[in-house]
Amino acid sequence: MRKDTAAVHVGVAQDTAFNSVTTPIYPSSTFAFDRVGETRGYDYTRSGNPTRTALEQNLAALEGGTFARATCTGMAAVSTALFLLSAGDHVIAGNDIYGGSYRLFESVMPRFGLTFSFVDMRDETEVRAAIRSETRMLWIETPSNPLLNVVDIAAMVAIAREHGLITVADNTFLSPYFQRPLDLGVDLVLHSTTKYLNGHSDVVGGVLITSRDDIGQEISHLVNSMGLANSPFDAWLVLRGVKTLGPRMRAHERNAAAVARFLKGHPKSLRTYYPGLADHPDHELAKRQQTGFGGMVSFDLDVDAINPDEFFSRLRVFILAESLGGVESLVEQPWTMSHAGMSEEARRAAGISPGTMRLSVGIEDPEDLLHDLAGALG
Numbered sequence: 001m002r003k004d005t006a007a008v009h010v011g012v013a014q015d016t017a018f019n020s021v022t023t024p025i026y027p028s029s030t031f032a033f034d035r036v037g038e039t040r041g042y043d044y045t046r047s048g049n050p051t052r053t054a055l056e057q058n059l060a061a062l063e064g065g066t067f068a069r070a071t072c073t074g075m076a077a078v079s080t081a082l083f084l085l086s087a088g089d090h091v092i093a094g095n096d097i098y099g100g101s102y103r104l105f106e107s108v109m110p111r112f113g114l115t116f117s118f119v120d121m122r123d124e125t126e127v128r129a130a131i132r133s134e135t136r137m138l139w140i141e142t143p144s145n146p147l148l149n150v151v152d153i154a155a156m157v158a159i160a161r162e163h164g165l166i167t168v169a170d171n172t173f174l175s176p177y178f179q180r181p182l183d184l185g186v187d188l189v190l191h192s193t194t195k196y197l198n199g200h201s202d203v204v205g206g207v208l209i210t211s212r213d214d215i216g217q218e219i220s221h222l223v224n225s226m227g228l229a230n231s232p233f234d235a236w237l238v239l240r241g242v243k244t245l246g247p248r249m250r251a252h253e254r255n256a257a258a259v260a261r262f263l264k265g266h267p268k269s270l271r272t273y274y275p276g277l278a279d280h281p282d283h284e285l286a287k288r289q290q291t292g293f294g295g296m297v298s299f300d301l302d303v304d305a306i307n308p309d310e311f312f313s314r315l316r317v318f319i320l321a322e323s324l325g326g327v328e329s330l331v332e333q334p335w336t337m338s339h340a341g342m343s344e345e346a347r348r349a350a351g352i353s354p355g356t357m358r359l360s361v362g363i364e365d366p367e368d369l370l371h372d373l374a375g376a377l378g
């Protein structure tokens, strides 16, 4: 099945009792045994649940994987991936990854003996230089957050293979609709399903997807042991949301492209970040590696000309809020919001300033979005 068809159908219609066209929600925490040692595939919802399985089958198909586990949040998926490692292991990650991942890597995981190096992943020499004998994992997030730098996934996979490292790709920003890292040789893909996969800003969730049996089995063990599974109701909501992934992603991209062109030509936007712009430094790579440029646009507001608070208060359609990937357009200031967990030095090193604005461009009428930005910029 092609992706628009798979999103609508895979895993969905499995009801043998009444031939329901959509997936039933099974909220039951426990399932009866027919006799000792004999179940109908499920015994306890932390370990497995039919509604969650439906979602996992759907998302595995969309990413081109053979195994998926849906988790209670995106950070639960990130945590699970790290628990594939053991004390003493070292991880190399980009220096501009999601703020919550950075916080976990920086402030929690070192207590369990993991160490991290944060590098500019667009620079292969820097990545190679960071590899040590204890290095076990390469953590890829592309396009990056919030500046939309693009990492060459195939190049990272090649380096990882030379050194026997596990590659993990956080594919939240593009969704499998626009990028499929497993096809490029990545071992494990994860998402915050909170974002584009659900797409309606009414769930937090995550997912891990792989085609490697060994990694899949270990992830199943970890999610069950640590108790990180997605609730049946939330899984059902994500399965409902994902059916419209294609139409939504196409609308996000159309609007993001219009917003990026507008901002690029606006005197109060000092710099516009969107991989779809021909002058974006990674434009050619993005064209080759992705099947679309996505719905995220960032820009540097000229804070000498307009105060960020004034800009936010004049917006009528864009909502000042964290998160991304929902149908509604959001704006946020990484400096004080999504990336506040990073030290000032780390934020500066990643190219984030107080004027940096991140837009999650929604699926509204693009004319209303441009009009809103024009009005707020003055």
Ligand SMILES: *Cc1c(COP(=O)(O)O)cnc(C)c1O
Residues within 6 Å of the ligand: 073, 074, 075, 076, 078, 098, 100, 101, 141, 145, 170, 172, 173, 191, 192, 193, 194, 195, 204, 205, 206
């Ligand atoms: C939101 C996000 C996460 C974390 O997901 P939650 O659902 O908020 O826990 C991880 N990675 C990226 C890129 C994200 O945008």
